[in-house]
Every structure is written in C-alpha cells, then in structure tokens.
Amino acid sequence: MNTQFYAQQQQPQQNGWPAQSFGQQQQPQQQTNGFANGGQTNGFANGPAGGFPPQGQANGFGNGFNSPPVNGYGQFGAVGGGFGHQQQQQNGVAPQNGFASRSESDNQAGYITKGFGGYNPNLANGTPINWSNQANGSESMEKQLFNRTSSGINFDNYENIPVDVSGENPPEPINDFAEANFHEWIKENVEKSGYAKPTPVQKHSIPTLLGNRDLMSCAQTGSGKTAAFLLPIINHILNNGPDAVKQATTATNGRRTYFPSALVLSPTRELAIQIHKEAAKFSYRTNIVTAILYGGRENYREQVNRLRGGCHILIATPGRLIDIIEQGWIGLAGCQYLVLDEADRMLDMGFEPQIRKIVNNGMPPKTNRITAMFSATFPKQIQVLAKDFLKPDYVFLAVGRVGSTSENIEQHLLWVEEIDKRRTLMQIIEQDDRSSLVLIFVETKRGANELAFYLNRQNCRAVSIHGDLKQFEREKNLELFRHGTYPILVATAVAARGLDIPNVRHVINYDLPNDVDEYVHRIGRTGRCGNVGKATSFFNDKNRGIGRELMQLVQESNQEVPDFLRRVAAEGRINIPRQPNRRFGGVDHRRGVSTRPGQFNNSYIHGANGIAAAQGFNNGFSIPANGFGMPRPMPQNGFMQNGMGGFPGARGGFSNPSMGRGGMNGGFSNGFSMQRMNGFGQPPFAGKQQPIDHWQAPAN
Numbered sequence: 247m248n249t250q251f252y253a254q255q256q257q258p259q260q261n262g263w264p265a266q267s268f269g270q271q272q273q274p275q276q277q278t279n280g281f282a283n284g285g286q287t288n289g290f291a292n293g294p295a296g297g298f299p300p301q302g303q304a305n306g307f308g309n310g311f312n313s314p315p316v317n318g319y320g321q322f323g324a325v326g327g328g329f330g331h332q333q334q335q336q337n338g339v340a341p342q343n344g345f346a347s348r349s350e351s352d353n354q355a356g357y358i359t360k361g362f363g364g365y366n367p368n369l370a371n372g373t374p375i376n377w378s379n380q381a382n383g384s385e386s387m388e389k390q391l392f393n394r395t396s397s398g399i400n401f402d403n404y405e406n407i408p409v410d411v412s413g414e415n416p417p418e419p420i421n422d423f424a425e426a427n428f429h430e431w432i433k434e435n436v437e438k439s440g441y442a443k444p445t446p447v448q449k450h451s452i453p454t455l456l457g458n459r460d461l462m463s464c465a466q467t468g469s470g471k472t473a474a475f476l477l478p479i480i481n482h483i484l485n486n487g488p489d490a491v492k493q494a495t496t497a498t499n500g501r502r503t504y505f506p507s508a509l510v511l512s513p514t515r516e517l518a519i520q521i522h523k524e525a526a527k528f529s530y531r532t533n534i535v536t537a538i539l540y541g542g543r544e545n546y547r548e549q550v551n552r553l554r555g556g557c558h559i560l561i562a563t564p565g566r567l568i569d570i571i572e573q574g575w576i577g578l579a580g581c582q583y584l585v586l587d588e589a590d591r592m593l594d595m596g597f598e599p600q601i602r603k604i605v606n607n608g609m610p611p612k613t614n615r616i617t618a619m620f621s622a623t624f625p626k627q628i629q630v631l632a633k634d635f636l637k638p639d640y641v642f643l644a645v646g647r648v649g650s651t652s653e654n655i656e657q658h659l660l661w662v663e664e665i666d667k668r669r670t671l672m673q674i675i676e677q678d679d680r681s682s683l684v685l686i687f688v689e690t691k692r693g694a695n696e697l698a699f700y701l702n703r704q705n706c707r708a709v710s711i712h713g714d715l716k717q718f719e720r721e722k723n724l725e726l727f728r729h730g731t732y733p734i735l736v737a738t739a740v741a742a743r744g745l746d747i748p749n750v751r752h753v754i755n756y757d758l759p760n761d762v763d764e765y766v767h768r769i770g771r772t773g774r775c776g777n778v779g780k781a782t783s784f785f786n787d788k789n790r791g792i793g794r795e796l797m798q799l800v801q802e803s804n805q806e807v808p809d810f811l812r813r814v815a816a817e818g819r820i821n822i823p824r825q826p827n828r829r830f831g832g833v834d835h836r837r838g839v840s841t842r843p844g845q846f847n848n849s850y851i852h853g854a855n856g857i858a859a860a861q862g863f864n865n866g867f868s869i870p871a872n873g874f875g876m877p878r879p880m881p882q883n884g885f886m887q888n889g890m891g892g893f894p895g896a897r898g899g900f901s902n903p904s905m906g907r908g909g910m911n912g913g914f915s916n917g918f919s920m921q922r923m924n925g926f927g928q929p930p931f932a933g934k935q936q937p938i939d940h941w942q943a944p945a946n
C-alpha cells in the first residue's frame with residue numbers, strides 16, 4: 247500500500263517535497279481506510295485550508311497543500327476535501343457491511359465495530375448465537391483489517407533478546423503459534439495478519455494468559471504486545487461461547503446496561519482506536535463484538551448507540567468509560583479480563599484514581615478475573631502499585647531491558663540551542679529520505695501548532711496532533727500522516743505511546759521530554775517489529791536534567807554517545823553512587839532489585855542544592871509521569887523534603903489529566919527552571935552560540 251503511494255508521490259517536486267495532486271492521493275486513502283464519511287465532509291469542505299475559498303474539493307485540497315495555513319489548522323480544509331471526495335467515490339465497503347459512517351465519530355473507531363460477523367443486535371437480549379458457525383466476511387473488509395505491515399529485517403534478532411520470567415510456576419513459552427492451540431478462527435486471523443511466528447513477548451504472554459494467570463509484561467516498543475493480550479482474550483471468549491457475556495439488564499428508567507467480558511484500558515484516544523482495530527482484526531469472522539469508548543465531545547452519542555448491540559470486548563479511555571458507567575450504559579460485573587495497556591502510564595498519578603474508580607465499580611475482584619498489564623517501561627513504584635490489581639502469584643515478564651530502546655533505532659543526539667532549532671530541523675528534513683514519514687515531538691500544544699505552521703510555510707507538509715484539537719481533527723491529522731498525505735506530524739506527548747504507524751522512519755525530539763521513559767516511548771514510534779528507524783534529539787541546557795539517564799540509555803542501546811552528553815552526565819554524577827550495570831534493568835520488584843540504575847536509590851538526594859533537586863526529579867522518582875512534585879509517600883525519598891522546587895509546577899501539570907503528558911510537561915518545566923536557578927544556573931555551555939555542527943560538544 248505504501249509502496250504504491252510513495253511511488254505516486256514521486257511526482258515533480260515543489261520546494262523539496264513531492265508535489266501533490268489530489269487525484270493521486272485519493273486512491274490510497276480509499277484503499278486503506280475504506281470508510282465513507284459523510285458527517286465530516288461538509289464541515290471541512292466549508293472550512294478550507296488557510297481561509298482559501300473552496301473551489302470544489304480537489305481545489306480545496308490543492309490550496310491546503312500549497313498555501314501556508316493561516317492559523318495552523320489550515321490543513322483541515324484539505325482534509326475535508328479528501329474525505330468528501332472519498333465518499334463520492336463510493337468504494338463499496340459501506341453498503342456491503344452496513345456501517346457507512348454518518349458522523350465525525352464514525353471515521354476511525356467506528357468503521358470496524360459492526361459488520362465483521364460479530365455484530366448481532368440480539369446478543370444482549372440473549373438470543374442464541376450459533377457459536378459453531380463462522381460468520382461471513384468480505385474481501386473489502388479483509389483489505390481494511392489485514393493491511394499487513396511486514397516485519398523488518400531484524401525481526402529474527404528478537405530470538406536473541408533475553409527474557410526474564412518470574413512468579414510461581416510460570417508456564418512454558420510457546421515456540422510457534424501452533425503451540426498456542428488457538429481456536430481455528432483465530433489461527434486464520436493470525437495467518438491473515440502475516441504473523442509467521444510469535445515475538446518473545448507473545449511467546450511468554452500468550453500461554454500465561456491462556457493459563458488464566460495474571461501478568462505484568464514489559465517488552466520493548468513495537469514488539470507485539472497488543473496481540474500478546476488480545477489473542478488469548480479472544481480465544482477465551484470464543485471457547486466460552488454464549489456464556490462469555492453477561493446478560494444486559496434494564497433499569498427502571500428503561501436504560502439497558504451492557505456488560506462486556508473484557509475491558510482494555512488505554513491512556514490515549516488514538517491508541518484505543520488502534521487497539522480496537524486490532525481486536526476487530528483478530529476476531530474477524532467470529533461472533534465476538536468489539537466496542538470502543540473514548541473522549542471527544544462529538545462522538546459521545548455515536549459510541550453509546552453502538553453499545554446497543556452488546557459487546558464482548560470493550561476498549562476504552564478511562565474518563566469516557568467512567569462517564570458511560572455513571573450514565574448506566576455499561577456495567578463491569580461481567581468483566582472477566584482486564585488489560586491495562588501502557589500500564590505504567592495508566593497507574594501514574596494522572597490516571598490512577600480513575601483506574602481505581604473503574605476497578606471498584608462492580609468489577610469482579612482480582613481473584614475472579616484475569617488482569618494483565620503491558621508496557622515498555624515499568625518503574626518499580628508503579629509495579630508496587632500494580633500489585634493492588636493483580637493476584638499475588640502473577641507472572642512477571644521482562645523482555646530485553648525494560649525501559650530500554652530497541653537496537654533497531656539509530657539514535658542521534660545533537661546540541662542545538664533553542665534559537666537554532668528550526669534551522670537545524672530544516673537541515674535534517676532536507677536531508678531525509680522523502681519517502682518515509684517524520685514524527686516530530688514538541689513540548690507544548692502551542693509549540694506543535696506553531697511548528698506545523700512554520701513547516702507548511704517552508705513547503706513541508708505537516709499536520710499536528712495535540713490535546714487542543716477537536717477529536718475529529720486529531721484523528722484526521724493522524725490519518726493524513728499515516729497515509730503520507732502529510733508526511734510530517736508535529737505532536738505533543740499524546741502521540742508518544744503505543745501508536746503503530748508503518749513507515750515512520752525518523753522520530754525527532756525537537757523538544758526532549760523530561761524523563762527518559764517518555765523518550766523511550768517516543769522514539770519507539772519508529773524501529774518497530776524488526777524494522778529499522780532513526781531518532782534525532784535536540785539537546786541543550788534545558789535538558790540537563792535528563793542527561794545522565796539518557797546517556798545510560800544510549801550507551802546500553804549500543805549507540806554513540808556524544809561528548810557533550812558525557813560531560814553533562816558527569817556533572818550530574820555528583821553524589822550519585824554508581825549503580826550496578828544489570829543486564830536486566832527491569833526486574834520483578836518482588837525480588838527487590840531496581841528497574842533502572844539510579845532510580846530507586848534515593849539516598850543521594852540532597853535537596854539543599856539544585857543539582858540534588860534535579861536528581862530528585864530524574865532519579866529519585868522513578869515514576870517520571872507523576873514523580874515530579876506529587877510523589878507517592880516515600881519518606882525515604884529526599885525529594886519530599888528538599889525538592890520542593892517542582893511542586894507548584896507539578897500541580898499545574900496535573901490539573902488536567904486528560905491532557906496527558908502535555909500538561910505534565912508544563913508542570914515539570916516549572917520545577918525544572920527552579921533546578922536551573924539553583925544548581926545549573928551557570929552551566930558551562932550557557933549562552934554560547936554554536937555553529938550548526940551538532941555532533942561536536944560545545945566548548946567549555
């Protein structure tokens with residue numbers, strides 16, 4: 247699919263980026279999405295890019311591409327044109343399957359909910375379903391669902407990744423999918439997905455969950471964790487047949503409450519959408535019904551309506567789920583499987599109260615359900631918290647070094663002063679391979695808009711994604727990026743976790759995050775499933791706090807460490823005892839060993855000076871997402887008494903958990919500036935303008 251698209255992109259080029267023609271672009275979008283979408287079209291067609299009057303959809307698109315958007319949203323005019331055009335083309339998917347999109351919310355999440363053999367409006371009424379008959383499928387649906395992404399040349403290297411399993415009697419790993427003894431229909435779907443053999447996390451997680459054990463599973467980004475939890479759940483539900491789902495009930499006000507059998511929680515909306523699609527893929531032509539609930543004002547009613555068909559597997563973001571539970575549409579009394587994807591994020595302070603609320607809202611106790619947690623990073627404090635949700639004999643699985651990056655990702659760190667960032671970015675983009683996608687992370691929503699605007703002015707087609715956009719804008723921009731229509735996505739942390747976008751070959755940290763776990767997730771958007779990728783990060787004085795951990799990480803991933811980073815890391819080593827270099831940094835906390843060197847030993851924190859406060863942020867709290875400012879009670883942690891500089895910022899940062907890490911970053915920055923005032927206010931490199939040779943360490 248992408249090959250075709252990029253071949254088309256090799257049109258006469260304008261200003262360095264392939265010139266676009268909408269006629270050429272529509273085809274791949276139509277093939278890959280396939281969803282007709284009516285509701286959005288008008289809105290977008292009437293709101294052309296950069297305020298240019300619409301001259302028919304194709305013209306609208308053209309304007310969007312070639313004209314700098316006035317407000318950073320100008321690209322949406324183009325989007326509307328595209329989708330509207332798609333509708334006119336009538337690709338035939340909607341009529342066949344009965345799920346023509348009717349509103350904005352139907353686009354990404356909705357198009358897979360119905361019509362995949364699983365939808366049965368009588369399910370919740372207890373009308374018997376014949377679970378022994380495979381449901382019908384269709385070629386067009388298969389095309390939508392099984393748009394295979396091939397595993398990369400380094401896929402076989404996964405075999406050599408060390409795996410650490412602990413817990414009582416962990417089950418033997420499977421060596422191939424046949425050993426899993428999946429239901430025949432699942433086998434078909436695995437095959438259709440092009441999965442020839444399981445990845446290491448799948449080899450261990452699948453038998454664990456099939457064996458009804460709880461699981462905490464840590465594996466590198468892009469290593470197949472989604473299938474590792476979805477396949478066993480789908481298998482359980484299929485084998486349980488009609489008993490898999492608890493009957494719906496009717497309240498006195500006539501409202502019916504539906505009881506999903508499995509609940510998968512995701513920290514971001516886009517990740518929920520992606521997991522939902524994967525769930526539909528693996529349950530294709532089964533009687534299993536999947537549903538999704540995620541935030542965004544415009545899609546509320548549509549999502550609720552979809553629930554009326556009942557649902558076996560519900561994928562949700564916490565806030566929207568709580569809302570729907572409180573409205574009485576969903577009950578969790580039948581929930582036999584609970585998965586927290588990106589579990590460390592789900593249990594950090596932004597989300598933890600919501601997760602507790604969900605779990606304590608009539609869900610069977612942990613002894614009566616199977617609970618699984620997955621992430622690429624799993625700080626010890628989060629592991630400790632996670633115990634509340636897991637049976638004591640849960641299996642702990644660490645594939646590779648937890649919190650580490652894949653060696654498939656080539657990492658570059660450049661010293662770039664703030665003032666030079668745009669210039670440097672343009673240099674990089676100009677040198678980049680034009681046939682692949684570039685994902686740029688910035689710290690703030692405003693920064694994302696501004697940079698996307700700037701790039702468009704430079705004739706580099708960029709869209710943005712962040713928490714200030716309407717949900718349909720977020721989804722559309724992501725799709726435009728995914729399909730290469732806009733090959734650059736400028737994102738805040740909302741895009742850092744879980745998103746699986748083939749052909750992202752370069753992740754650029756225009757602004758580095760404040761903790762290394764976030765860095766791991768961000769750069770993990772490339773180099774997935776054995777493919778190779780590149781990550782470039784701009785480093786300057788503002789990032790000193792992350793320096794030491796970043797150096798360790800880069801070193802451990804066998805990447806070149808620039809001189810400046812060594813120097814920054816050496817400064818940060820004051821008072822910090824060297825941690826043992828463990829091959830398995832991530833270990834079961836029940837063994838009492840740290841997950842990342844430096845994270846759990848707080849004894850070195852001396853908040854009286856700024857350096858120590860900085861280390862409090864970066865090392866004292868190994869829950870980077872929530873560690874700043876609002877630590878969990880850890881009296882031994884010096885930061886509580888000393889590192890108060892971060893407190894106000896952290897409060898600000900957490901004030902809107904739904905903003906995700908964008909908000910937290912803000913909080914962190916505040917704390918961070920305090921650190922600079924105290925400890926790093928006079929860094930040796932401060933104020934020196936460097937020529938744009940970022941590989942060189944700045945002179946002292």
Ligand SMILES: Nc1ncnc2c1ncn2[C@@H]1O[C@H](COP(=O)(O)OP(=O)(O)OP(=O)(O)O)[C@@H](O)[C@H]1O
Nearest residue numbers: 397441443444445467468469470471472744746775
């Ligand atoms: N056994 C397999 N064979 C081939 N491809 C696979 C296999 N398992 C998963 N994949 C593919 O690998 C890619 C990454 O998988 P997935 O998104 O589940 O990774 P992840 O570990 O959840 O990543 P992250 O930590 O970023 O959330 C997906 O495109 C998926 O389809």
